[in-house]
Amino acid sequence: MSNNENMSFWQRFIKSITKANELGHEEDVMLDHDYDGIKELDNVLPPWWLYGFYITIAISVFYYIAIYILGWYGQEDEYKAELKAYQAKVAKYKKEHPELYKTENLVAFTDAQSLAKGKELFATKTCTACHLPDGGGSIGPNLTDDYWILGGGFQNVFNTISKGGRPGKGMVAWEKTISQEDRQLLASYVLSLRGTKPATPKAPEGxxxxxDKKVETNNATEPAEEKPAEE
Ligand code: HEC
Incomplete structure (x- = not known):
């Protein structure tokens, strides 16, 4: 420290922001413990680092007050604005392509994500109550076989879900309570159950x-031993 006067401005600046202990003066800051010959120096935190730390604390207080108390534009608003913009884009696209949403143009979803959503709807929209979670059937018919009372294939299944079954049978018209997209997901999921093995399958009906093609047979409701190969 004694040679302070001989230091250049730059050296003094560096020294003031680091407060580094000079080489050769380690004993001044040496702590008195000793681990197998390894000793520890009690150096001060360098001021440049410490002030940076204080500044981040000050910014966090400023940020908190600005965003959460004064309600300035923050991440959440940014997210909402972006979401709104994309929703508007989707709405615009849907409006420009009405043919995509015409019933007769709908097709079954086959991707895993849509089928997972369909499966969820199958439970939340209470379909499981009458058809069982695995589609084996109880009040409602078995949905896993190739026999359909009201017609197979996507369009027929979608139509049944939308318009319901025969009067008094218990399958209501869901179009009043379930959106078209959700009915499309449900029909896709129902079709994906084809050939699965439910725990207590109801005998085929219909x-x-x-x-989506009806097979002409004389005794249609007889359980088929061999499922016709498809695809
Ligand atoms: C209250 C009981 C009940 C509920 C709830 C129910 N179904 Fe049904 N479902 C039936 C009955 C009964 C039939 C047979 C209708 C008939 O014979 O006309 C049927 C028929 C069907 C068929 C046609 C089967 C065939 O062989 O043609 C499909 C597909 C179907 N249901 C899907 C669903 C879906 C999807 C849901 C949930 C949104 C659902 N069902 C909810 C009772 C129910």
Whole structure:
């Protein structure tokens, strides 16, 4: 410290922001413990680092007050604005392509994400109450076989879910309470159950269908031993 006067401005500046202990003066800051010959120096925190730390604390207080108390534009507003912009884009696209949402143009979803959503709806919209979670059927018919009372294939299944079954049978018209997109997801999920093995399958009811084509047989409700190969 004695040679302070001989230091250049730059050296003094560096020294003031680091407060580094000079080499050769380690004993001044040496702590008195000793681990197998390893000793520890009690150096001060460098002021440049310490002030940076204080500044981040000050910014956090400023940020908190600005965003959460004064309600300035923050991340959440940014997110909401972006979401709104994208929702508007989707709405615009839907408006420009009405043919995509015409019932006769709808097709089954086959991607895992849509089928997972369909499965969720199948439970939350109470379909499981009459068809069982695995589609094996109880009050309602088995949805896993190739026999359909009201017609197989996406369009027929979608139509049944939308318009309901025969009067008095218990399958209501869901179009009043379930959106078109959700009904499309449900129909897709129902079709994906084809060929799965429910725990307590109800005997087949209705006519044998090969996809969306009815198979002409004399005794349609007889359980089929061999499922017709498809795809
Ligand atoms: C209250 C009981 C009940 C509920 C709840 C119910 N269903 Fe049904 N479902 C039936 C009955 C009964 C039939 C047979 C209708 C008939 O014979 O006309 C049926 C028929 C069907 C069929 C046609 C089966 C065939 O063989 O043609 C599909 C598909 C179907 N339901 C899907 C669903 C979906 C999806 C839901 C949930 C949104 C649902 N059901 C909720 C009772 C129910």
């Amino acid at each position: 006519d044998l269908w090969d996809g």
